[in-house]
Amino acid sequence: MGWGDLGAFGEPSKETPNLDQMAAEGMLFLDFYTANPLCSPSRAALLTGRLPVRNGFYTTNAHARNAYTPQDIVGGIQDSELLLPELLKKAGYINKIIGKWHLGHRPQFHPLKHGFDEWFGSPNCHFGPYDNRELPNIPVYRDWEMIGRYYDDFKIDLKTGEANLTQLYLQEALDFISKQQASQQPFFLYWAIDATHAPVYASKQFLGTSQRGLYGDAVREIDDSIGKILRHLQQLGISENTFVFFTSDNGAALISAPKQGGSNGPFLCGKQTTFEGGMREPAIAWWPGHVPAGGVSHQLGNVMDLFTTSLSLAGLQPPCDRQIDGIDLLPVILQGKLIDRPIFYYRGNEMMAVRAGLYKAHYWTWSNSWEEYGKGTDFCPGQNVSGVTTHTQEEHTHLPLLFHLGRDPGEKFPLSFASEEYQRAMERLSGIVQQHRDTLVPGEPQLNVCDKAVMNWSPPGCEKLGKCLKVPESDPKKCSWPH
Amino acid sequence: MGWGDLGAFGEPSKETPNLDQMAAEGMLFLDFYTANPLCSPSRAALLTGRLPVRNGFYTTNAHARNAYTPQDIVGGIQDSELLLPELLKKAGYINKIIGKWHLGHRPQFHPLKHGFDEWFGSPNCHFGPYDNRELPNIPVYRDWEMIGRYYDDFKIDLKTGEANLTQLYLQEALDFISKQQASQQPFFLYWAIDATHAPVYASKQFLGTSQRGLYGDAVREIDDSIGKILRHLQQLGISENTFVFFTSDNGAALISAPKQGGSNGPFLCGKQTTFEGGMREPAIAWWPGHVPAGGVSHQLGNVMDLFTTSLSLAGLQPPCDRQIDGIDLLPVILQGKLIDRPIFYYRGNEMMAVRAGLYKAHYWTWSNSWEEYGKGTDFCPGQNVSGVTTHTQEEHTHLPLLFHLGRDPGEKFPLSFASEEYQRAMERLSGIVQQHRDTLVPGEPQLNVCDKAVMNWSPPGCEKLGKCLKVPESDPKKCSWPH
Numbered sequence: 028m029g030w031g032d033l034g035a036f037g038e039p040s041k042e043t044p045n046l047d048q049m050a051a052e053g054m055l056f057l058d059f060y061t062a063n064p065l066c067s068p069s070r071a072a073l074l075t076g077r078l079p080v081r082n083g084f085y086t087t088n089a090h091a092r093n094a095y096t097p098q099d100i101v102g103g104i105q106d107s108e109l110l111l112p113e114l115l116k117k118a119g120y121i122n123k124i125i126g127k128w129h130l131g132h133r134p135q136f137h138p139l140k141h142g143f144d145e146w147f148g149s150p151n152c153h154f155g156p157y158d159n160r161e162l163p164n165i166p167v168y169r170d171w172e173m174i175g176r177y178y179d180d181f182k183i184d185l186k187t188g189e190a191n192l193t194q195l196y197l198q199e200a201l202d203f204i205s206k207q208q209a210s211q212q213p214f215f216l217y218w219a220i221d222a223t224h225a226p227v228y229a230s231k232q233f234l235g236t237s238q239r240g241l242y243g244d245a246v247r248e249i250d251d252s253i254g255k256i257l258r259h260l261q262q263l264g265i266s267e268n269t270f271v272f273f274t275s276d277n278g279a280a281l282i283s284a285p286k287q288g289g290s291n292g293p294f295l296c297g298k299q300t301t302f303e304g305g306m307r308e309p310a311i312a313w314w315p316g317h318v319p320a321g322g323v324s325h326q327l328g329n330v331m332d333l334f335t336t337s338l339s340l341a342g343l344q345p346p347c348d349r350q351i352d353g354i355d356l357l358p359v360i361l362q363g364k365l366i367d368r369p370i371f372y373y374r375g376n377e378m379m380a381v382r383a384g385l386y387k388a389h390y391w392t393w394s395n396s397w398e399e400y401g402k403g404t405d406f407c408p409g410q411n412v413s414g415v416t417t418h419t420q421e422e423h424t425h426l427p428l429l430f431h432l433g434r435d436p437g438e439k440f441p442l443s444f445a446s447e448e449y450q451r452a453m454e455r456l457s458g459i460v461q462q463h464r465d466t467l468v469p470g471e472p473q474l475n476v477c478d479k480a481v482m483n484w485s486p487p488g489c490e491k492l493g494k495c496l497k498v499p500e501s502d503p504k505k506c507s508w509p510h
Numbered sequence: 511m512g513w514g515d516l517g518a519f520g521e522p523s524k525e526t527p528n529l530d531q532m533a534a535e536g537m538l539f540l541d542f543y544t545a546n547p548l549c550s551p552s553r554a555a556l557l558t559g560r561l562p563v564r565n566g567f568y569t570t571n572a573h574a575r576n577a578y579t580p581q582d583i584v585g586g587i588q589d590s591e592l593l594l595p596e597l598l599k600k601a602g603y604i605n606k607i608i609g610k611w612h613l614g615h616r617p618q619f620h621p622l623k624h625g626f627d628e629w630f631g632s633p634n635c636h637f638g639p640y641d642n643r644e645l646p647n648i649p650v651y652r653d654w655e656m657i658g659r660y661y662d663d664f665k666i667d668l669k670t671g672e673a674n675l676t677q678l679y680l681q682e683a684l685d686f687i688s689k690q691q692a693s694q695q696p697f698f699l700y701w702a703i704d705a706t707h708a709p710v711y712a713s714k715q716f717l718g719t720s721q722r723g724l725y726g727d728a729v730r731e732i733d734d735s736i737g738k739i740l741r742h743l744q745q746l747g748i749s750e751n752t753f754v755f756f757t758s759d760n761g762a763a764l765i766s767a768p769k770q771g772g773s774n775g776p777f778l779c780g781k782q783t784t785f786e787g788g789m790r791e792p793a794i795a796w797w798p799g800h801v802p803a804g805g806v807s808h809q810l811g812n813v814m815d816l817f818t819t820s821l822s823l824a825g826l827q828p829p830c831d832r833q834i835d836g837i838d839l840l841p842v843i844l845q846g847k848l849i850d851r852p853i854f855y856y857r858g859n860e861m862m863a864v865r866a867g868l869y870k871a872h873y874w875t876w877s878n879s880w881e882e883y884g885k886g887t888d889f890c891p892g893q894n895v896s897g898v899t900t901h902t903q904e905e906h907t908h909l910p911l912l913f914h915l916g917r918d919p920g921e922k923f924p925l926s927f928a929s930e931e932y933q934r935a936m937e938r939l940s941g942i943v944q945q946h947r948d949t950l951v952p953g954e955p956q957l958n959v960c961d962k963a964v965m966n967w968s969p970p971g972c973e974k975l976g977k978c979l980k981v982p983e984s985d986p987k988k989c990s991w992p993h
Contacts, residue, residue: 034806037520037775039540039919041806057522238808238868238916285918292520293775295892323517323524325721385721409778409895409922433721435768436522439892 028223029279030307031292032246038290040238042247045254046273050311053271054322054360059310060329060370061277062352064299066152067095067129067474068373069276069330070219074110074130074141076334076345076353080373082108083470084130091377091391091420092508093299094474096129098151098162098482101503102473103131104141109346111334112142115215118341121207124148125199126219131473133481139171143217146170147199150483153177153192153221156185163483163496172488179494183228188241190228196220197252201259208263215337218256222249225280227287242287257313267316270340272333274310278303281408295438296407296416299510300394301372301379302438303387305406312360319363326359327370327382336360350468369459375508376469381460386452387438388427390460393420395510406510412439429453477506511706512762513790514775515729521773523721525730528737529756533794536754537805537843542793543812543853544760545835547782549635550578550612550957551856552759552813553702557593557613557624559817559828559836563856565591566953567613574860574874574903575991576782577957579612581634581645581965584986585956586614587624592829594817595625598698601824604690607631608682609702614956616964622654626700629653630682633966636660636675636704639668646966646979655971662977666711671724673711679703680735684742691746698820701739705732708763710770725770740796750799753823755816757793761786764891778921779890779899782993783877784855784862785921786870788889795843802846809842810853810865819843833951852942858991859952864943869935870921871910873943876903878993889993895922912936960989 034041035050062072068079075082083105086094096103104110112122123145128138132150139146151165156178166173167181175181183190200218207214222228222245229244233251237243253273260266279289281297281304291297291304298305310328312318331353335345339355352371358364372380380389394406394416407416415428415438429442429449442449480501489495517524518533545555551562558565566588569577579586587593595605606628611621615633622629634648639661649656650664658664666673683701690697705711705728712727716734720726736756743749762772764780764787774780774787781788793811795801814836818828822838841847855863863872877889877899890899898911898921912925912932925932963984972978 031520031776037514039776040808040916041538041540055524057524240914240917243916285914285923290776290919293514293522293773325523409898409920410892412892415892431723431768433523433726434723436773437892440768 028246028275028309029289029291029297029304030294030309031290032279033309035311036309037292040243042237042239042243043250045250045257046311049253049257049271049273049313052315052320053311053313053318054324056310056312056324056326056328058325058327059274059308060306060327061275061308062329062331063093063277063373064301064305065093065095065277066224070129071104072352073276073330073333074112075108076111076331076351077108077349078331078352078371078373080376080467081350081352081470083473085373085375085472086474086506086508087376087472088475088505088508090375091379091393092375093510094375094506094508096131096151096474097477098132098165099477099479100131100474100506101133101476101478101481103133103136105471105473106135109349110142111337112215112217114142114338114343114346115341116142118213118343120213120215120341121145122215122217123203124217124219125196125203127152127221128219132483134487137171145203148196148219149177149221152224153183153226155183159496166483166486168486173486173492173494174488175492176494183226185226187234188228188244189231189234191230192228193220193222193245193248193252194230197255200256204256204259204263208265213341220249223289225283225287227283240286242289261315267314269314270337271313272311273313274330275308276330278305278307282404282406284408293436295410295412296394299406300416301374301389302407302416303432303436306372312356314360318360322363324359324363326356326365327368328356328359329353329370332356350466369463371463376472378460378463381456381463382432383456383459385431385433386456387430387432388453388456390424390427391420391422392417392428394418399509415439415441427453427456475505476503478503511729511758511792512772512774512780512787513777513792514773515762516792518794519792520775523726525720525722525726526733528733528740529794532736532740532756532796535798535803536794536796536801537807539793539795539807539809539811541808541810542757542791543789543810544758544791545812545814546576546760546856547784547788548576548578548760549610549707553612554587555835556759556813556816557595558591559594559814559834560591560832561814561835561854561856563859563950564833564835564953566956568856568858568955569957569989569991570859570955571958571988571991573858574862574876575858576993577858577989577991579614579634579957580960581615581648582960582962583614583957583989584616584959584961584964586616586619588954588956589618592832593625594820595698595700597625597821597826597829598824599625601696601826603696603698603824604628605698605700606686607700607702608679608686610635610704611702615966617970620654628686631679631702632660632704635707636666636709638666642979649966649969651969656969656975656977657971658975659977666709668709670717671711671727672714672717674713675711676703676705676728676731676735677713680738683739687739687742687746691748696824703732706772708766708770710766723769725772744798750797752797753820754796755794756796757813758791759813761788761790765887765889767891776919778893778895779877782889783899784857784872785890785899786915786919789855795839797843801843805846807842807846809839809848810851811839811842812836812853815839833949852946854946859955861943861946864939864946865915866939866942868914868916869939870913870915871936871939873907873910874903874905875900875911877901882992898922898924910936910939958989959986961986
């Protein structure tokens with residue numbers, strides 16, 4: 028989902044009354060970021076509070092490449108990483124993930140081995156349908172075992188765009204919340220639904236209801252679901268002690284536009300890029316009676332902050348034996364403070380850009396290769412800015428491309444290298460980058476090796492269902508990451 | 511000002527609390543248009559309720575050129591046109607214009623000859639400073655006579671961006687409203703301030719207060735002023751019988767970006783173009799106790815509707831001896847109705863595009879000439895879409911370029927000519943265009959002739975001030991309209 032996909036963020040169809048209401052009752056974050064321009068690394072960062080380059084969710088197979096966890100990925104979240112639910116357990120929390128895990132699908136990476144108590148959802152993206160011979164369809168798990176597969180048992184009709192999945196995930200959330208309220212146990216619910224990811228789908232009742240086509244239908248269904256979750260919390264009388272945060276793991280994928288693309292509002296490019304459209308996200312904090320209604324914050328925030336902030340809410344300290352990149356946002360949310368902190372924009376193993384205050388400096392620019400672009404893969408359709416959205420990896424480390432995101436949120440007008448403003452801003456940014464680089468200890472990269480044998484052929488539980496597939500011979504290879 | 515310049519429309523700096531509040535208390539129009547992608551024709555259309563091609567505010571000097579009323583224009587608003595204030599007089603209204611008139615500056619075009627009772631402001635844009643020898647500075651009038659000139663008597667400091675003009679225009683508005691309330695006379699106030707037009711300025715108290723630079727400072731000052739006007743109406747107890755509408759006369763001029771440019775949000779290009787960024791405008795209706803608070807309308811609206819709607823509010827009928835393009839929006843505003851009507855996008859004498867529902871068909875495309883573009887004039891910076899923002903005038907009358915503005919508000923993905931959707935949508939649009947063309951009687955073009963002798967050398971009142979300048983010999987020529 029992109030920054031510009033909600034009415035509250037200026038989407039012209041204005042079809043998200045529930046999220047807009049959530050913003051009106053809570054706090055809107057206008058400068059909130061993911062940790063990476065795509066899914067797996069962002070989700071790993073959210074749950075560990077650490078940049079992907081630290082927690083291992085990146086590749087060194089090639090320079091500055093986006094990597095994630097497709098079916099044939101060998102790696103995943105390492106045992107040495109401490110995840111938010113593992114820590115929350117110490118404070119008596121019951122933790123549930125509903126939806127996409129995306130932190131590795133081999134047995135050792137299972138979410139219930141990393142702090143979650145319950146799981147309903149899938150380990151990978153809902154790509155498909157596959158033939159279950161060359162490629163298996165993605166399994167859907169309940170807790171330890173699979174209970175079916177996408178397309179086989181959990182239908183997604185690519186022709187009509189119909190799928191009931193968001194409704195299943197919604198009901199699961201409502202049930203979990205009811206159960207926790209009844210048992211009076213504190214809970215952490217990570218509602219990590221698949222929508223609006225391509226292939227985009229919505230339930231029958233939402234199909235055709237948007238001015239924006241199928242993508243808009245999916246947004247409307249999410250909006251409706253979140254409204255139902257918030258109302259459920261209120262009806263159970265626990266909204267005043269439940270902190271809710273809404274955000275997304277990367278910008279809208281403009282490569283899928285206009286039919287399945289979404290909107291990054293006035294920002295440049297989309298998913299896969301380190302321009303604002305790739306990493307700036309809609310974000311809303313909601314906690315009636317605590318978060319001031321109608322608040323608007325310009326705090327530079329990051330999904331990693333949700334790790335630290337959640338620990339803080341539970342009265343816990345973040346681990347002190349490792350570098351944590353997330354900050355505690357409670358002073359921002361509860362007292363309206365502004366904390367001076369930078370945002371780092373990584374693509375794989377490379378820090379592409381950094382933001383502090385309103386200035387953003389690009390040390391490297393790249394949208395994608397000429398080869399990929401020539402094949403029709405365009406992450407910046409209709410927005411290719413000469414010298415900015417480059418199709419070769421351009422190094423600017425000696426003279427970074429600098430933008431003022433207040434005057435120029437769309438990153439279209441680099442500041443003159445000769446200007447005083449450039450000198451002044453770069454002095455500050457250079458210091459921040461220097462310090463970051465000097466102290467950075469990259470983690471072991473986990474997204475380098477792929478192997479057809481590790482795919483979801485025979486997930487636990489497949490025997491009971493008679494749905495085990497034949498595992499091919501192991502043939503580990505370097506994964507190919509074209510972007 | 512552009513669609514994306516207000517917080518309520520998604521501007522990332524969120525610096526318009528008063529306008530956002532106005533929207534929260536009133537109705538937000540998301541699909542509201544000007545009648546033309548630049549100033550004079552849009553303002554003439556607003557006041558006459560008629561397309562510029564009907565009221566004469568266009569040129570035939572060349573095909574599809576934008577024309578306005580610079581200092582050397584010979585033409586202006588014709589006596590045969592009926593302006594909103596002329597008609598409102600019949601219902602006892604006192605009419606005042608504060609700010610830029612822009613409908614011609616020769617004596618016969620004076621606003622007090624066209625229905626206004628009072629005027630404080632200038633006839634042309636605040637360009638300058640001029641030397642008062644080759645070119646006179648633009649006069650500022652109070653009613654019939656000039657009381658000084660921009661830069662000479664009404665300071666605009668181009669270096670610091672400081673000018674007190676919006677404050678003067680605000681005070682004038684507050685005073686007029688007080689006076690009318692005291693005398694119990696109904697009034698029409700056309701608050702047509704110069705800001706945010708380039709050269710952009712703001713008062714000292716607003717300079718440097720925006721995240722967006724000087725342009726943002728100007729927006730903040732407008733926002734603050736409108737807040738003061740609305741509060742003034744409330745304090746005088748007349749808000750419940752005063753209808754207020756906020757909009758702009760063209761999209762943000764991206765040619766002046768990023769320092770003086772503004773934002774058109776997710777839309778394509780800016781002022782001077784018939785893409786959405788050139789003509790789609792922020793628009794808010796406010797009338798406490800009548801307009802439902804927090805309303806959002808997808809009605810296709812146009813500044814020309816303000817003519818018809820205002821007449822309706824005053825209990826008057828629009829003239830029936832001429833074609834009126836504006837519709838009465840009261841059923842939309844008061845009862846939430848949606849009226850099916852098209853939007854025509856003109857550039858000079860050519861209908862470039864038409865919108866009905868969510869479909870927009872371009873019959874001609876042009877951003878500007880290669881020659882102008884080569885000189886650095888770019889109306890679509892960082893948004894040049896191949897085959898769409900063309901630098902030659904491209905005719906598509908036989909196979910229009912079609913966009914679905916719901917899925918693709920940025921006009922980046924033309925629909926396939928071969929698709930059923932294209933056929934279906936074009937069938938409807940073709941009928942609309944055919945009917946429009948069949949019944950169109952263009953007015954006599956008023957913006958063809960320019961003459962240095964008609965400039966503001968010796969406006970009425972200059973004698974008293976000792977500010978009359980020598981009028982050069984008349985030398986009428988065809989005006990040159992490069993865009």
